[in-house]
Amino acid sequence: MPRDGTITRNKIMDVAQAMVLDVGLTGTSVEKVIDGAGVTKETFFCHFKTKHDLAAALIERYADVDRHHLDDFMAKAEQLARDPLQQLLIFVGLFIEMTEQLEDPFPGCLYAAYCYQSGAISKDVMDQIKQMMHFWRDRLSQKLEAVNQLYTSRIPVTHTQVADHVLTTFEGAFVLSKVMKEPKLASEQLIQCRNYLELLYDPDS
Secondary structure, three states, rough: OOEEEEEEEEEEEEHHHHHHHOOOOOOHHHHHHHHHOOHHHHHHHHHHHOOHHHHHHHHHHHHHHHOOOHHHHHHHHHHHOOOHHHHHHHHHHHHHHHHHHHOOOHHHOOHHHHHHHHHOOHHHHHHHHHHHHHHHHHHHHHHHHHHHHEEEEOOOOOHHHHHHHHHHHHHHHHHHHHHOOOOOOHHHHHHHHHHHHHHEEOOOO
16 A cells, blocks of 8 residues: 555644744744654655745645635525625624634734745745635625625725725734734634624614
8 A cells, every 4th residue: 555645744734834833934944844743854855845835835725724714604604694794794703603712822824924924935925825815805895795785884884895804803813812822812803893793784774
């Protein structure tokens, strides 16, 4: 039976991601990853030709998980409600439920970690992060556009502006939780985001 290197590859990536979130990409060396993963240099370079290849693989995996979270939670919200505003509130609520289960501060966002050191990141990798920001913005904007067709906002805002606010709150909540070392801060801020959406749209319109 041929040996499957998936387990080793994932172990290397798990160690590298934890290091990047802790000390940044520039502070994460190939040697430290090799030591942390308990593999040989030959094994590491069998999976990743360079540190850049590792960084690209990390963000690709992270984006894939992120994309599935958004799609899965949005699909569940749409199954649970017909009204687009309720769907959006449930969508945020599912993330609240997920973050409320955290016993330790959220380890951080790989997008943010890369952007803080964008000079060390290739344009292709940064473009992938930008694509994911657009993915979130577009999916949220589509839902908010449907909300705007049924509800009148209490203040003049566009669906794109609200989508960006939701995305900013999501990203900022995780950063705040990590910096303050308070795991519940993430869910608390997402609750405030949901409150904002409830207050923004007039249910009697």
